[in-house]
Each structure stands twice: as structure tokens, then as C-alpha cells.
Amino acid sequence: MARLDLDLLGKSFGDTTAVAGVSLNVGDGELVSLLGPSGSGKSTVLRMIGGFERPSSGRVLIDGVDVTHVPPERRPTGMVFQSHALWSHMTVFGNVSFGLRLRRVPREEIAKRVEATLELVGLAGYGERLPNQLSGGQQQRVALARSLVLEPKILLLDEPFASLDQHLRERLRDEVRDIQKRLGITALFVTHGQDEALALADRIVVMRDGRIEQVGQPGDIYAAPRTAFVAGFIGAMNMLEGAITDGRILAGGLHLAAAGSGPAHLAIRPEDIEITDSGEDGHVTVRRMIDFGSHVVIDSSLADGSHLRLQTTKGVRVGEGERLGVRVRHYMVFAEALRDPIRYRGAGVDMLPNMELNYA
């Protein structure tokens, strides 16, 4: 169990700033996910915590101790790499026991600890196999065991499931979550998959261009994104460009109540749009219907040609070109002039182009 503090951590590669003054506090036993698109600096932050990149500025503190200039081999961290990074010339036992052998742990204890860790990751009895005799998922479990056997204070996971198929990824992430909670280990998890972050993390740190956009619990970030980027990055979102004038936003042919002024984005989650009826006087035209089994997603066009995505319950069937009446439950307005977005509740009022809406 350990605390991790990042204090204005920065990293530049020549003229390029990869990480710009990131500050973050991770509590004992917490699992925090660094989420962002490629090039957002999340992996660089993780590598600086692990000691593989030297920060250009700022500090890394583990349990209050400054480890900024401590080499990786002397840091109390354990890293699980995206590519597994297993040593192909060693068996599973050799891989997992490597760190213990370097620490000159007695042979009997090594055997006991390796066995226990392999059992923890569900690989009991696989010690004598070579990495190339294992599946991708098993290899990643070995990589996890290799880190866990050393009982690091901080576990760092750098997109560990990126190379695995969807089913295996989901199963392994649940297992990792379970192991992390059982051991109470503090962990940082880098991913660009929002589903992974939402499913695993106690808190999510959304990064963009080397900076933190928002930190919060998964539900909070989903429900109350602070920026248009976070709104668009976490979960599906209809993001319509527009402008606010006279207390209304005009976006995508919609005319809705909004405070402020100037250019703005109107953000509506697909599941916050409800189909009311079908007919020639509908508000949107169906372009395509995608049946996911558990729910149905409808791609549609608004009057001005903008796309609007709707999500509805399973069993709904609509045809291409069909016109639908819709009702919005919630929407958000992100205006450049506003410091924070304003969230509006639709209160069951029909959403109609150029119609004045009453919001609670």
C-alpha cells in the first residue's frame, strides 16, 4: 500500500512538449486510469513514474519520498508492458523469479513465492513452459505475475491488454481488478480505451496534449464532463457546433435555450434522446440502424444535414429514410466564453427545430 504524488511533472523531447506540468495524487490501494488519445502523454507519465524517462521538470513522490532521480531498478514500482516483454530464453518460472534471484532470495522462498503468484494469476503448473508456448492472455498473466511477485508499492500497467482480443481483454481486466483489490495495491493503468477505464478505475484522469483535462470518478466524468474534449472522448456523444445568441444556442438546426454567448458546442448523449413517434412530421431522418442485441443505435440526419446518433432499447426496428419524432432528456452546452459547461434537463419536452424549449 502506498501513496503516489506527481508534482508539476513535465517532459520535453527537444522542442516537443510531451507532458506539461501534470499534478496528481493517488491514494493507498487506489486504481487510477490515465485515459487519452495517442500522443496525449499518458504513457510518458507512466514511464516517468517507473523511471524509464527522466522528467524535464517536476517531481515524483512515493509515500512522500522523492524518487524523481532514482533509477528504475531501485524504485518500488512494477511495470506491466503492452508487449508483455517476456524473456523468450527463460521459462515462466525463470521470468517470474528473475527479480527475486537478483535480490538473492533463498531458493525455497523463491519457489514458494513464484508458485503462489502463478496461482494468483491462474497459471499454476505453467512454470516450466516457455513464453512462446503460451497464448497472448497467458503471456500477459506471466508479465503481471513477474511484477506482483516483487510486491511493488505501485503497480504500473501500460495498455496491458491492447494486443488481446475483446473477450480476453474483458476477462483479464476483471481479473486484474480483482487481484488489485485483493492485494490492495496502488495501481496506475494507461489505456486509450474508455470502456477499459470506466470498467476498471476508481478514478479516471483524462489527458490531452500532455495536460490533464479532468480527474474524477468514472460515473462523474461520464455524466459531467468539464470540457468538450472530455465529453466527446468519454462515451458516445453527439457534438454539434453552433453559437449562442440571445439566450439560445443554434446548432445542427436545433434552437435550444442556453446561457452565455458566442461560439459553442451542443452535446447530447445518444441515450438521452428518446423516440416519440414516427411519421412525415418527424425531426430526424434515419440513415442506418445498428442492432447490438442489447440495444439499438440509430444514425440519423437533422434538418441541416448534421448527424445525430440515438440509442434505444432492443427490439426497436426502423427503416432507412424513415422520419422519427424525438425527445431529448438532457443536453450540455460548452461555450468558449463559459468557464464550465452548463447542463440542461429536457424535462420531457419535445425537441423541435427552431422551437423554444422550457427547461427545469
Next chain:
Amino acid sequence: MSLLSISPPTPSLLTRLLRRTGGADWFGLLAFIFLASTIILPLVVVGIWAFAEVWRYPAVLPQRFGLGFWGEMLARRDVWAALTTSLELSFTVTALSMLICLPAAYAFGRMEFPFRNTLFLSFLTLRAFPKFGLLIVIATIFLNLGLVGTFAGVVLIQLVDTLMYMVWIPAAAFQSVDRRLEEAAQDAGATPLQVFWHVTLPQSLPTIAAAVILTFVGTFYETEGAWLIGAPTVTTMPILMISFINNQLVIQYGAVLSLMLWVPSFVALMFARRVLGGDAIARGLGG
């Protein structure tokens, strides 16, 4: 029930061959025939000559087989002395080459320093010009240094010949080791030296082994440098073979010495295969 039965047509030899080779791999078949006729066939002929007592034209096979020429050759002290010298030279040159070139290869493969690419390419110049001209120049220098006709002189001249293999191939091997593997070792608590010993070296070992085999075999068969610098006091197996063929053209002598020359390189290859595995060696050689 009809007495007439139709049996399936018998596949032709070519069809069966193609089925066995998994399809019409004509290029592979032609390559095999070419290699067989240019490499395997001459080797077979030399092998037959080594055990032929009498083989006169136009007979396809020798009229009489025997070990007479083997007995003659193995009874000669100069043959054993030359073999010993060749082995000593090959081991010494290979060991020195590893000692000098492997650190250099690591530096070329993993470090950044001024004129790195220029220096790396400079090893190519050894192969870019006629070798004999270079050897003459070196021999002149060696003459002044008193190295002509000495074992050390031959070691040095043969060392020059190995530089390119032993720098270029291992440099590529070190370069291709995934940095994540090394970082994972560091993460587990390994110091930079331990990372090199436990991860970088074993990971690049098959390729390095291939370079070592090439160096050993290349040194064992080397003639020009050994002749120019070593003669007449340092006599290697290939030099002895040349002198035998020049003095009295008895094909069997040449054939027996050829087979004796193959033995060390064959043993080296088998040893590497056993220690590293055939697949690893093949990968190291680019297979």
C-alpha cells in the same frame, strides 16, 4: 452389380512431386536443383575422390575404393602441424575478434556518438577494394615491424578480415533486441550490467553465434593473408593443401585434406546447433 469398375487415374510423377511439395513451387524446385548441382554435387565428388584408390576416365565410379591416401596423409607430421596451427589460429583470431568487436558492435548498435555512421560504414572498405592490394601494403608494414613469418603477424592479418562480420552482424543483433525486454529487467531490479548479461546478450546470442561461426570458418579457410604474412614458417591447412596440389597433382591428397578441412567447421556448426538450437542458428543467419 456391374463388372465394370472405373479406377481413378494414376497421378503422374510430377503431380505426386507437386502434391508432396505442397503445390507448384517451381522456383523452389529450380533453386534446389541449382544448389544441388553447384554445391552438393562437387562435395560428393570430393568425398568419393578421398576414398578412391583408382578412378580412371570414363568410369562413373572409382574402380577401387580404399583408405590408402588417408593413411599416407595422417602419417605425415606436417599435416598434423598444419592442422594444429590452423586450429590455434582460428581459435585465437575468433577469441580476439570477439573481444575487440563485440563491445564495438554494442556501441554501434546501441549508442550515439560522433561519426558513428561513417565509422560503421568504414568496415565496408575492407571489402570494397581488391584484398590482395591491401594485404601487400600491410605486409610491407609488417616487414618493418618484424611480424612477417610470425604467428602473431598471421593473427593480426586474419583479424582484419573478420572485422566486418564481427561488427556488422552483432551490431544488428544488439540493435534488434526489444528495449522493453531490457526495461522489464531493469524494472525487476537489474543493474545495466545485469540487464546486458541476463537479457541483451542471451537475446542476441543466436545472431552473435552465427557471426562467430562465420569468423571461425572464414579464418580456418583463409589463404591469402596466411600465405603472404606466414610463409614459410607458419603453415596452415589450406596453405599446405595448395602446396600439395602445386607440387604433385594427386587429386586424392587434395580430397583427403579437403575433408579434413571440413571437420572443424562441421564440428563448430554442430556444437552451435546443440547449444543454441537449429532454429536459433537459422534465425541468426537470417533464415
